[in-house]
Amino acid sequence: MRIRYNFLTLGLILVLAVGGCSKVSKKATPSPTDTALVTEQTTPTEETERIGQVVVLTEREPITLDPYRMVSPSPDDSIAVHLWDTLVWLDDDLALKPHLAESWWLVNDLTWELELRQGITFQNGEPFDARAVKSSLERAARLEGSLETFATDVALQSVEIVDDYTVRVRTTKPAVSLIYELASVEILPPIYYAQTSLEDLARNPVGSGPYQLAGWDPGGRLVLEANDDYWQGVPLVRTIVFEAENDVSQRLTRLVDGDTDLVADLPPDQSGAADTERTQLLAIESTRRLFVGLRFQEDTPLADRRVRQALNYAVDVQALVSEFHAGYGQRYGSWVNPPNADPALSPWPYDPAKARDLLSQAGYPDGFEIAMDTPVGRYYQDQEIAKAIAAQLAKVGVTTIVQPREWSVYVSERLIPKDTAPLFLLSLMSWGDGPEDMRNLAYDFPFNPTLWYNEEFEQLIGEIEQTFNSRLRQNLQLRAQAIAYDEAPWIWLWRPYLFYGASEKLDWWQPRPDGLIYLYASLGLEG
Secondary structure, eight states, X not given: OOHHHHSOOOBOOBXXXXXXXXXXXXXXXXXXXXXXXXXXXXXXXXXXXXXXXEEEEESOBOSXXXXXXXXXXXXXXXXXXXXXXXXXXXXXXXXXXXXXXXXXXXXXXXXXXXXXXXXXXXXXXXXXXXXXXXXXXXXXXXXXXXXXXXHXXXXXXXXXXXXXXXXXXXXXXXXXXXXXXXXXXXXXXXXXXXHSOHXXXXXXXXXXXXXXXXXXXXXXXXXEEEOTTOTTOOBSEEEEEEEEOOOHHHHHHHHHTTSOSEEOOOOXXXXXXGOSSSEEEEEEEOSOEEEEEEXXXXXXXXXXXXXXXXXXXXXXXXXXXXXXXXXXXXXOSOSSOTTSSOTTOOOXXXXXXXXXXXXXXXXXXXXEEEEEEEEESSSTXXXXXXXXXXHHHHTTXXXXXXXXXXXXHIIXXXXXXXXXXXXXXXXXXXXXXXXXXXXXXXXXXXXXXXXXXXXXXXXXXXXXXXXXXXXXXXXXXXXXXXXXXXXXXXXXOBOOEEEEEEEGGGTTXXXXXXXXXXXXXXXXXXX
């Protein structure tokens, strides 16, 4: 999985006027008890009137348009997904679908073969073929400063051109998640990206996607115009404009005033303002897991499993959800997302008496003092959530010193060197792939500073990554989840919701649990 989907930040988005609009029905107000999409959508048909322009407001703006150096789902990857295609596609439910690759199969445990779609042309006239796939996968692996981790994630050995529309991807070890990983790699026209300077590529992208860049004023508007020759059909929306607006109230005001069509990155306690007579509030539970990591170091309280379990019993997650996320969210039993999560793992209950009993059993009847790192401003009310967790832990005798850190410092000085405080607040994104979710707790996972090592768990991870039979793999995943649940390397928290405000012209659009804003829909006409 691309590191940019797990961490780091910075992104952009722009905007301008409004285009043609079609009549749509008002949506229902979402409820905090819902766990999926909280409003119904309609689907564009051939009779749908083409929309002239859609304006999107997000919190941040992008700093580059080189796809392998882009950072976050909103707005970076939300822009990228309109400019470039990938070999496979994750639909709104995060299910794998053929895209530039029509089909794929396993030749042997170390080799995948992909049959490519024919007749597709990049927007500069270059043909899409096996050469484009080979050069893109190799560029992602070799580009200095690349945030695309496909090559290391699958232990890539080589990409072989079988013929113009067939490629073989070879790995040094079995890679059951290779097809999922390919959903993150944008395919680029090889000649253009080989002959153009990195500086120009960062501002003048070329792809085969449903839109092409029409203009970008860093710090201002980014405009995408429809590619009417797109292989999946003429885009319903002619022009998409992205703009960044850090102030939430300004984003909401512009939505209500009709100056924008979609606002993203809304905080839970202010999102209700998006629900008006002419606009709708959309909410969806994300696949992101919020948690407090627990560092395993000898001769410290956290080395004792009973202490780690006690901390889970000591945190009232639903109280945190109610106070900081307006009641949207519920504690998860497994860090693995459905459908791969073990349904037998019930969320840890809030039981401070049980927590105190476990601490006494572990030899800490009077508790102890400990530090917790937290980012500031990376997640909604992250510092406040950390302090509230510290207050709850204090009730069972654990005095927690909260250490706020600016996000870039948090990443560079704490996460990357795996040198955090004994407790650390963090959130990890997911595309819903079971083996990828499992690896979040693997000892060698880049962003796992817990230092937790369980020999049986690590062996199971190794087997999972080499087991292509889905039923056998799921059985292994269930065993591994049960081990981690009992060992408690995290204080398991909740999956935050994503909130959007949309104008009536976006009646057909729906949010995705991975946070990607995707506005392509076919008008029903061939490109």
